Amino acid sequence: MADAASIPQPGILGGRGLRRAFVVLGALFLAGCDTVVPRGPAPPPPPPRITQPQVEPGIPTDTERHRVALLVPLSGPNAGVGQSLANATQLALLDSRSERVRITTYDTATGASAAAQRAIADGNRLILGPLLGEDVRAVTPIARAARVPVVSFSNDTAAVGQGAYLMGYAPGQSIQRVVDYAKAQGITSFAGLIPNGTYGERASTAYLRAVENARGQVVSLQTYQRVPGSITAALTRMAKDSPYQALLIADGGNTAANAVPVMRRIGNGGARVLGTELWNSESAIATKPALNGAWFASVSDNLYRQYAAKYRARFGAAPFRLSSLGYDAVLLTIRIARDWRVGTPFPEERLHDRGGFAGIDGAFRFRGDGIAERALEVQEIRGGTTVTVSAAPTGFE
Known part of the structure; x- marks a missing residue:
């Protein structure tokens, strides 16, 4: 585990002060392992035993600051994003x-449950992270028993609840x-190209609900596997259905970029693509x-670009x-810490402030189910860049 020190300044406002908070945010930017012993000759007799001073387990007690744990992968395949999240929290404290x-x-890569147990034993009253949905599910019962809320970076809605909140998109x-x-x-007829798997299932459900809420119609919804030829087959089936004005491709940019020429060739060439x-x-x-x-x-990327420059x-x-989630989680914590007495449980009810909070990623608030509701903008890919065609709201009613 690693401890991050902090340096003194006012935090970022939440709730009704969201607009002022964005101004403040802009000003901030401008301004244990096993040892393997080799075989060989028998070692010499040990030196005389020296009595060492007794050290209390865990890390020193801090009576002036709130103890907050950051649970992220610092080793293994997700170490890069985990370290970036950790760096972001340091930057937020400095700013x-x-x-x-x-x-x-x-480090959750060595076991999320064990990391949570160590964090709670060390006296932390709030957990930021973990990153992965399965780690959130492993950590939540342990944290719940200790009355320690979990503000995770996951977007796995199946992991929410019982004291776990999701900041992920x-x-x-x-x-x-x-x-x-x-x-x-003016678009009323929609089609969807959906990958098989958990993400695709959730995206298709959300898409059907969204089009229904907008009083449009989904005329075709086709699934595919991530194997050669599957997308072409799905688009071929789609071409036999009714014409559509917009096609949602519920996958990453590379997959979408490969699918669009096929759609133009064998499907509805004039349809608007949605991501x-x-x-x-x-980034590309x-x-x-x-x-x-x-x-x-x-x-929104407006404040993120300034943050990224400072980070670099x-x-x-x-x-x-995703590292901006770590930065914004610290801003949220600092805001609540103003009215949180050191040494007492984290005031979880403050996470339900209906006015929301401000951060690099714009305004957000936690819904009753613990999922972060975000103010989103719509971007259009145009001439090698992205252009905002519908700005994000600056707060919540």
Whole structure:
């Protein structure tokens, strides 16, 4: 585990002060292992035993700051995004100069349950993370028993509840936003190209609901497997159905860019292409000519670009797009810490502030089910860049 120190400054406002909070945010930017013993000759007799001073287990007690645990993967295949999240929390502490929060990082790659147990034993009253849905499910019962809320970075809605909150970008909200925008532009007939698997199932359910809410019609919904020829077969089946004005491709940018030329050739060549929140995490999405003119909804990149520049200057590398969740989780914690007495349980009810909070990714608030509701913008891929065609709301009613 690693401990991050903090430096003093006011936090970021939430609730009714969202607009002022965005101004403040802008100003911030501008301003244990097993040892393998080799075989060999018998070792010499040990030296005389020296009595060492007794050290209390865990990390030192901090009576001035709130103990907050960050649970992210720092080793294994997800170490890159985990380290980026950890760096983002450090940057948030430096930018806000809060004296009231101390963050200690624990590696979930060696076991999320064990990381949560260590964090709670060390006296942490709030857990930020984990990243993966399965880790959230492993951590939640342990944290719940200790009355420690979990504000995770996952978008796995099946992991929410029992004291676990999700800050991740939920596909259903992105799909609803882009469908509403398309309907406002006169589009009424929709089709969907959906991958098999959990994400595809959730995306298709959200899509059907979104189109129904917009009073449109889904005329074709085809699934595919991630094997050669499957997308072509799905689009061929789709071409036999009724014509459609917009096609949602519920997958990453590379898959969408490969599917669009096929759709143009054998399907409805004039249809508008729609994407999901997955596209916002791909820095090269705008450079794919096949996606020119496509729409997708996501969190705003306005403050993120400034954050990314500061991150690169400090850490010598570009951040992962998801790292902004770590930054915003710290801002949320600092905001609540103003009225949270050190040494007492985290006031979980404050997470349900209906006015919401402000962060790099814009305004957000937790719904009653614990999923972060976000103010999203709609972007269009145009000439090698992305252009905002419908701005995100600055707050909640």
